[in-house]
Amino acid sequence: MKTFSSLKDIERQAAASPSAGGGTKKYFSLKDGDSYRIRFRQELTEDSDNYDSDRGAAVSIDVITSPINWKWKVASTAGSDKHGYRCWASERSKSDSKWKPRAHLLVNVAVEIEPGQWEARVVDTTFNQRHIGLTLIEYAKEFGTITDRYYKYSRTGSGASDTNYNLIPLEVSDETDDISDLPLHDLDNMYLSLSYDEQEAYLTTGERTSSPGDAW
Numbered sequence: 001m002k003t004f005s006s007l008k009d010i011e012r013q014a015a016a017s018p019s020a021g022g023g024t025k026k027y028f029s030l031k032d033g034d035s036y037r038i039r040f041r042q043e044l045t046e047d048s049d050n051y052d053s054d055r056g057a058a059v060s061i062d063v064i065t066s067p068i069n070w071k072w073k074v075a076s077t078a079g080s081d082k083h084g085y086r087c088w089a090s091e092r093s094k095s096d097s098k099w100k101p102r103a104h105l106l107v108n109v110a111v112e113i114e115p116g117q118w119e120a121r122v123v124d125t126t127f128n129q130r131h132i133g134l135t136l137i138e139y140a141k142e143f144g145t146i147t148d149r150y151y152k153y154s155r156t157g158s159g160a161s162d163t164n165y166n167l168i169p170l171e172v173s174d175e176t177d178d179i180s181d182l183p184l185h186d187l188d189n190m191y192l193s194l195s196y197d198e199q200e201a202y203l204t205t206g207e208r209t210s211s212p213g214d215a216w
Contacts, residue, residue, distance in 0.1 A: 006047045028111055028121035030165070035154035037170065038123070039179055040146045041108040044136060049144040058107035059187045064089040066203040067098040074199065075191040076101040088199035099203075102126055105133045106187045110179040120182040122190065123153070125165070132167040139169060148172050 030036070043051045044058050051057065062079070064087070066072035077083035078090040078101070093100040105125050110118045127133040132153070140146050150170040157163035194202055202208045 006045055028109065028123055030153070030155035032155060032158040032163075035152060037112040038121075038151050038153045039110045039118075039149075039175065040123075040151070041110060041120075041179075041182070041184060043145060043147055044105075044107070044140045048140060048146070050147045055108070055184060056187075058105055061104050061106060061191055062101035063104045063191055064099065064101050064203065066206075068204060069206060072203055072206050073191060074202065075193045077193060077196065077199075080193070083193075083196055086196045088196060089203055104191075105136070106190055107136075108184045108187070110182055116178075118179050118182060120185060122185045122187065124190065130164045132165050135167050139167075143169075147175070 042055050042057055043049075045051070046057050048057075062076035064074050064076055074089075076087045076090055078085060078087035087101070089099040090101055103126065105123075105127070107123050109121055109123050111121045113119050123132075125131045125133045125136070136146060143149075149172040152166075152168040152170055154166050154168075155163065156166070194208065198208055
């Protein structure tokens with residue numbers, strides 16, 4: 001898990017991240033034709049104009065999605081001291097690129113699920129051209145912030161090859177109390193983190209022996 005101190009840092013992450021297919025978002029998922037008004041609760045980086053240290057910033061997590069079953073996902077442990085800097089899928093990816101970890105960008109948002117009714121969710125996106133990670137970077141560079149306005153977030157398509165996510169900036173306005181009062185989700189625990197010895201079994205069969213509460 002990592003945060004970014006500047007947009008240059010996040011752009012380097014995006015440039016280094018290979019393209020990835022679409023997938024179901026944790027907490028906030030869109031179906032074909034869905035469109036919602038949302039508001040970002042956190043900035044992308046700590047040097048953003050409206051950065052709030054109490055809220056923190058978006059985080060990037062390298063995620064392994066099993067090519068056998070896309071529902072089997074874990075956080076890469078290649079950069080984790082706790083796990084001895086070893087990751088089964090990262091090692092496997094040297095001979096089979098389908099196992100390569102992909103960078104996911106996680107950020108807290110408020111979603112208007114019904115007119116005037118807001119809920120706390122998390123947008124989980126990638127730097128794939130079909131997703132909104134790169135678009136968010138461009139808006140952050142253009143506006144100096146992503147938390148000063150509403151956005152329209154929508155999806156078209158239902159398959160990996162035809163799905164696209166779109167993000168359109170809307171009106172600039174202050175955050176209302178019904179949004180400010182919403183809780184923030186813990187981004188550090190969005191993805192399961194398994195010990196090296198358990199990773200192969202889970203990613204190839206979906207079976208695990210550790211507690212479901214284990215996380216990054």
